[in-house]
Amino acid sequence: MATTNRPADPLAKGILPTAKQGLKDLFTWDQRIIIRNAHNEEHCEWQKPEPLQNPIRLFAQLGWKQWLYFLVGFLAWTADAFDFHALSIQTTKLAAYYQTTNTAISTAITLTLLLRSVGAAFFGVAGDKFGRKWPMVVNMVVLGLLQVATIYAATFEQFLGIRSLFGLFMGGVYGNAISMALENCPVNARGLMSGILQQGYSFGYVLAACTNLGVGGETNTWKIVFWVGAGFSIAVGFIRVLFPESKQFLEAKKAGHKQSPGAFWAETKLMLAKEWKMCLYCIWLMMWFNYYSHTSQDSYTTFMKEQKHLSPAGATRASILMKTGACVGGTILGYTSQWFGRRRMIICAALMSGFLIPAWILPTTEGGLSASGFMIQFFVQGAWGVIPIHLSELSPPAFRSSFVGITYQLGNMISSPSAQIVNAVAEATIITTAKGEPSPAYGPVMGVATAIIVVGIVVTTALGPEKKGRHFEEAGPIGANVDTFGKDVETGSVSSEKDGVKAMEVVDDSPRNEKV
Template sequence: MKDKPEIEQISPCTSESENSKKQQVDDNIYHEKPDWSASAIKKYFATRIPTLLDFPINHETKRWYEIVNPIPGLREMTPYNWNQYLLGLSLWLIDSFDFFCVSVNAPHIAATLNVSVYDITWGMTLVLMLRSVGAIIFGSMADKYGRKFPYILLCVLFTVIEVCSGIVTTFRQFLGVRAIFGQPTAARATISGTFVPIYGIGYSMAMIFARAFEGTYKEGESWRSLFWFSAGLSVILLVWRFFSPESKEWIRIREKKRKLKELTPGMKDNAWKKFTNASIFKTLRTDYLLLCQLTVLYAMFNFTTHGTQDLFVTMLTVQYNMSIDLITIIISLQGIAAMIGGVICGPCSELVGRRFMILICSIFNGAFLYPSFFNVNQWWPFSVVLAGGVLGCWGISSVYLLEMTNKANRALIGGLAYQLGNLASSASATIEARLAEQFPIEGRPGVYDYGKTMCIFSGAVFGAMIICIILSPERFHANEALEDDDDDDLLLEEGNQSQNSFNEKLEEGNQIQISSNEKHI
C-alpha cells in the first residue's frame, strides 16, 4: 500500500475543515484574547522602547520620498472611495463647526442667558460627556445595519438640535439641547492626516461665520443665526447620503459574520439577535484590554485639543481685548496650520511608525506652549504653530485606530474608545475656567489669567501623552488587506448571491476530497 498522499485542499465538509474554515474567518475579523501570563507581560513592557525605535523605513526598499508621496495612493482612490471619504469628512466638519459655535461665542451666550462663562462651558462639557451614549447607540447600529441609515438619522437629529439651540431663552434649555447634541455621533496615512485636522477648519469656520453673522439678530445674540445656519448644512448632507450607496466594506464584514455563523453549530438567530449585534460580546471578550488602552490614549488626545482650544477665543476676547477681526484671522490661520500639520505628520508616520510620530508631535507641542499663551498680543503666531502640531498629532490617530480595532465591530469600538476619551476629557474647559478664577488679573475685576491656566493644564497633558504613547501597542499596517481578502463577486452584491457561491465552493471541495480518496484506494 502506498503512503497516503498529501491532500493540499481539505474538503470544507469534513469536521476538521469546518473548524479550520471557522477559525480562518474568525481570525480574520476578531482578535485573540490578551495573554495575562507573567512572561507575556514582561515581554510586552520590555519591547516598548525597541518597537518604538524600530522604524518602518528600515524595512522598506523604497526611498523615503517615495513612501511619503501621496500621489500614487490618491490615484488609486475610485469615485466611490472619494464619495465615502467626503461624506465622513463633511459630517465631521459640521460637528466641529457646531461645537465651536459655542466656544467662540461663549461670552455672548453667557451675557444673553445671564450666566457666567464658566456656566456656559458646562454646555460644552455635557456635549462631550454624552457622546459616549451616542457612540454605543449609533456604533452598534452602524455595525448591525450598515453605515447609511445611522448617518441619515444623525443628520435629521442634527438639524432639529441646531434649530433648537438657536431658540433657547434660558440656561437650562441651553444645557438640555446641548446634552442631546452630544448623543448622536473613513491612501491610509495621507487621508488620515487630513481627516481629523479638518476639525480645526470647523473651528475656523465657526469664527469666520460668527464674524459674518454679527449684527444679523438682536444685539449680542447673533450666535442664534450661527446655529440656524449650521442646521441648513446638515440638511445638505442628509440628501447627499440618501443618494449614496451603502459602504462596501460593511457589506464585506456582514458576509464574513454570516459565514462564521453558518460554520458555528447551534448559532441561530432568535428574536433578540435579530435586533441586536451579538458579535459585540465576542469583541468585548477579546478586546476589553484594547478598549481600555484606546480610551486612555484618546482621553489624552482629547485633552490636548480641548485644553488648547476651548477657551482660547475667550482668552483673546476677555483677557487680551483683541478685536473680532484679529481673532478671526488668528483662528483661520490655526485651521490652515492644522491641515498642514496633518498632511505632514500623517505620511511621515509611514517612515517612523505611528507611536514615534505621535511622540515627536507631543514634544514639539510642549515646546510651543509658553509662547502660545503668554504675551499673546505679540506672540500669537506661536499659537498658530501649536495648532498645527496638535492637529498634526491628531492626523495620525485615525490610521492608528483603524489598524488597532478588529473588523467585526470597528465602528463601535473605534467610536466608543474615542468618545469615552471625550468623556474623560469633557470637563477640560470647565476645569480651566475654574482654575483661571484662582489667577485674577490685578486692576481688572472679573478678568482672569486664562493663558496661564491653559499653559499649565496643557503642559501636564502633553507629559501624560508622552508616557501613554510609549507604553501603547502598535499594529503597523494591520487590517490592510480588508478589501482584498474575499472574493469581490461574493461580497459586493449586497449578499444576494453569497449563499450560492459559498455552496458551490463547498461542493467543489467535496469533489476534490472524493477524487483524492479514489486515487488513494
C-alpha cells in the first residue's frame, strides 16, 4: 500500500545503537513507524503525528460494552489503590495502635510492595491463558477478605504477616485491569483512556483520604477505613461476575485456537528469547516510576503533620487536593501523549515536577501545601498517565496482561523500600521547623530523592523505545499464536507449516500497516 510518508533508516540493532537512535528520534517531530507490506517485508517511514481529536468524540467511539470493561478495570484499580493507601495515610494511627514507630509501620508497605510481583506473575499468566474474568473475580474477593483479616490482627507481627499476603493478591490487579480496559478501546482513544485509567490509583487515594477525614483522627478509627476498602474490593469482584469474558479472548476461542500446555510454554520461551531486553528495560523503567510515585506521596501526610504542624484534618484535606491534581494531570497528559508522543510527554512531565520541588516542600500553610502538592502531582501522575498504554504497546501482544503486570510489579518490588528509606533517613535527620521545634527532615529527604528519581526517569525514557499506535489487541491468548505439530511441543520446539515448508516462527496476526 503506497504512502506519502518520508522513508526512514531501518531500526537499529543492539543496545547502544538502539539507545542512540531512540535519543535522536526524540528530537524529530515526525514519528518513526514500521510498514509491513503484503509479502511481510518491512521498512521504516516517518509519519506526521496524528492530530488530537475532540475527547467527546473519542468517548463516543466506545460502545456500552467497551465502557463496561473500561469502568470495571478502572474500579478494580481504584479499589486496589484504596486498599493500599488505607495503610499509608494512617501511618500515625497504626503506629499509636501497635505502639511502634512510623518507620516500623512503613515496613508493612515494603512487604506489600515486595510480594506484589509474585501475584502479578500468577494472575497475569492466568489472565493471558484463561481470560480476564475469573482471575480478576478471585483476586478482588480475596483482596477484600485480607482487608478484613488486617482489622483483626491482634499483634504487630500478625499485622505484618497479613499485609505480606495482601501484597500477593494486590499485585494481580494491575495487569488484568489495564489489559481488559485498554484492549477493548479504539486505538486512537487509548491515550485519553490510559490517562483516565491510571488515575484510578490517585482516585483510590482520594477516596481513602476522604474516608479517613470522615471517620476522624482517633486511633481506632483506622479499622473503619479498612472495612470500607474491604467492601469496595469484594463489590468489584461480584460486579465482574455479571458480564462476559473480554471480546478478544472469546473470539480467539471461537476461531478454534488451542491452548495446550506445550504450546503455552513454547510460545512463552520464544517470547523470552526474543524480548528479554525489552523485559529488562520495562522493569528498569517501572523501578524509577514506582520510586517516583511512592517517594513523592507515601510520607507526604506525615511530613505535613510533623514538619509543617498541620492538624490531622488539615493534612488530610491537603492530601485530597494533592491527589485531585494527580487525577487531572494524568488524564490531560495521557490524552495529549496521543499527539505529542509517549516518551516526549513522560520526559516533559518529569522535568516539570523536578522544577516544582522547592515550591512543593517549602510552604508552611495548608493553602500553600495544597496548591504546591496539586501542581507537583499534576506532573508526577501526568507522566504516570502515559504508562498503561506505553507498557501495553511495548509488550508482546499475547502477553499484554502478564507482561504489563509483571514488569510493573517487579519495578515495584525493587522500589519497595522507598517509604521505609524516606522515613528512616528523615527520622535520623532532625531539623528545626518554622515554629522553632525539632522535627524529622521529611521535606529535604523527599525533595532530594525526588530530584534524583526525575533524572533517572528522563535518562531511561530518552534512551528507550516507543511503539505508539501498535495493534496489540489482534493477538489471541498465549499458545494460540503458534502452529504446533506433534512432539515438537514436548521438546519446547514450535514449528509452523505453510505451503509445505516448516519454519520456526510465531504467527503474526497484526495488520500489515502497523505502527511499532
